[in-house]
Amino acid sequence: MTTPAEHLISVDGSDVRFACAEGDTLLRAALRAGVGLAYECNSGGCGSCRYDLVEGEMHDRRPDAPGLSPRDRRKGRKLACQSQPRSDCTIKVGQMVGQARHRPFRQTAQLRSKTLLTHDMQEFVFAAQSHAGFRPGQYAMITLPDGQVERAYSMSNLGNCYGEWKFVVKRMPGGRATAALFDDTEVGSEVTLDGPFGHAYLREDGNRRIVCAGGGSGLGAMISIVLGVAARPDSRDWTVHLFCGGRTRKDLHIPESIAFAGRQLGALNVHTAISDEHDDGVRAEVEGAEPFRGFLHEAVLDRLAGSLTDFTYYAAGPPAMTDALARALVLDAGVAADHLHYDRFC
Ligand code: FES
Incomplete structure (x- = not known):
């Protein structure tokens, strides 16, 4: 087996250097080397990983990625998650996050x-x-x-x-x-x-009153966080509100492992929300209280009214859901931005 060729990447204005294997992306090579470039979606959608190419040859694997605005393109900006170096390169980044916490x-x-x-x-x-x-x-x-x-x-x-x-x-x-x-x-x-x-991981030494809000494929991340809290030695000190959203009742699913995890926690409150007003009530997969009628962020505002600023929030789901939740919590309810953790997937 041959080892792929490597290109040396230098970050302009710093002494940071790392190797990028042929075929790897600039972002992932940086994270593998422990260099904390900014990112969220890893898929070309959010724009968090924008940078300028100072020198070298870079292949763009998704030239029409929505993460770049027309202005970015005019200025020649690129996305680290979509860039594959074809030679040694020098790049300029707006913001370094320091050391990468998790090496993929x-x-x-x-x-x-x-x-x-x-x-x-x-x-x-x-x-x-x-x-x-x-x-x-x-x-x-x-x-x-x-x-x-x-x-x-x-x-x-x-x-x-x-x-x-x-x-x-x-x-x-x-x-x-x-x-x-x-x-x-x-x-x-x-x-x-x-x-x-991803950055929306459980902060184990942080606030022990947390809200997990998941819609669509984002539910998996929230299940993992609830299980992670339940596995902690201090799990009984934690209060968790789990919100699960869908269009109709048949979209809702709460796995059995959540009920088991709930027995290890100080308190677990499971809330569901359905957004389709024509829901016919067929196949209510989730036992318990009647679902909230409305969007997931509205359910969070309604169910936690009066105590919204007491919690740290984790969210995963479609961009419309996470954006609406972030706006409602940070702009309208006064929750501190660093008390909300989510990755934007576009
Ligand atoms: Fe590159 Fe989102 S991380 S566009």
Whole structure:
């Protein structure tokens, strides 16, 4: 096996240097080397990883990525998550985050099982070659067997030494990745897992009153955070509000592991919200109180009215959901921005 060629990347105005293997992206090579470049989605959508190329040759693997505005393009800016160096390069970044907290690595994994959770949501369990090293709330990039499709999905279990990676994924109407995952990836198929990534991980030494808000495939990250709190020695000191949103009742799913985790916590309150006013009430998968009628951020504002600033928030889901929640909490309710953790996926 030959080792891919490496290119040396220098960060302008600093003594930071790191190697990037041919075919790797600038962002991931930096994180693998422990260099904390700014990022969120890893997919070209959010624009957090913009930089200027001072010198060298860079391949852009997604030239039409929405993370760059027309003004960025006029100025020649690039996205580190979509850039693949073709020579030694010098780059200029607006903001260095210091050392990367989590170094991602790439490995092969085999699909062990797929389980239907709702009409359009499945759990996928992969067994990887080595350990599953990640924090509750983080995500991995999965490259499907055809090697063409790569997407970010949050893990729904806890990091472990036996290499088990679980994901709860909602099928996107017309989505190429979920069609390939749901329909074409059979048990036994091999994928490539690259991770962990993401900033919306559980702050274990932080506020012990937390809110986890998940919609669609974002539910997995919130399950992982609740399990992470329940596994802590001080779990009984924690209060958790878990919000799960969907369009109708048949979109809602709360796994049994949450009820088990709830018995380890000081308090666990599960809230559900449905946004379609024509919901017919069929197949209420989730037992308990009647769902809130409205969007997930409205449910959070309603159920926690009067105490919104007491909590630290974790959120994962479609951009419209996380953006609405961030606006409502930070701009309208006065929650400090550093009390809200989410990664924007676009
Ligand atoms: Fe690169 Fe989001 S656009 S991290």
